[in-house]
Amino acid sequence: MKIYKLHKKQKLPITVNQAWDFLSDAKNLKVITPDYMGFNILSGADRPMYAGQIIQYIVTPILGIKTKWVTEITHVKDKQYFVDEQRFGPYSLWHHKHFIKEVQGGVEMEDIIDYKIPMGIIGQLVHPILVKPKLEEIFEYRQNKLTELFGTL
Numbered sequence: 001m002k003i004y005k006l007h008k009k010q011k012l013p014i015t016v017n018q019a020w021d022f023l024s025d026a027k028n029l030k031v032i033t034p035d036y037m038g039f040n041i042l043s044g045a046d047r048p049m050y051a052g053q054i055i056q057y058i059v060t061p062i063l064g065i066k067t068k069w070v071t072e073i074t075h076v077k078d079k080q081y082f083v084d085e086q087r088f089g090p091y092s093l094w095h096h097k098h099f100i101k102e103v104q105g106g107v108e109m110e111d112i113i114d115y116k117i118p119m120g121i122i123g124q125l126v127h128p129i130l131v132k133p134k135l136e137e138i139f140e141y142r143q144n145k146l147t148e149l150f151g152t153l
Contacts, residue, residue, distance in 0.1 A: 002124050003093065006113040006135055010143050011153035013106040018150075020079045020100055023109070024049040029057075031149075032142040037061060042068075051076050054087070061090065061134060092116040092123075106153045109146075111139065 012019065022028050026045035033039040037059050044055035053073040060066050069089035076082045079100065086094030093116035101108050117123030117131055 001116065002127075003114055003116050004127065004132070006111070006115070006132075006139065008111045008139050008143065009108060010110075010146060011103060011106055011108050012146060012150045013153045014150050016079050016100055016102050016107055019107045019109060022149075023098060023100065024076075024082060026055050032145045033059075034138065034141045037138070038066065049073055049076055049082060055084075062130065090118075092118045103153075 026041060026049070030039050030041065040058045042056040042058060044053060047053070051073060055071050055073070057069045057071075058066055059069050067090050070087045071084045071089075071094075072087050074083045074085050081097060081099045083098070084094075084096045093114065095114045097110075097112040099108075099110040099112075101110075113135075115135075117127050119126075123131075
């Protein structure tokens, strides 16, 4: 069983409160997701983030195939971190940690995603040519969009 990791950091010239308010609001996921992915929240984003929160989305990651994705917010430490885990969706495992910490002049945001691709050896063969580049593209879009919205540090 192969588990992959994606690790991204970004510094922004905003306060911890501003970063937390933006990142902990699931509705902002649409803002930082490429339009071609057809991201749409179906339910669960109507309250402030809490442990146990279930959020359902529709997303079109590849080849125009719509996919339902269900995540649970499993851990929340106000203005420091939260964790979302896939309960139903395209991955065999999706565990995404979001950290926010104050740094000189702003905040550092850190994403650590541990994930597993389904379909055994076929999934492992597809990972470097399809899945990994797509995840890198999505997170690069997010970083660019956050820089566009808040500036750079």
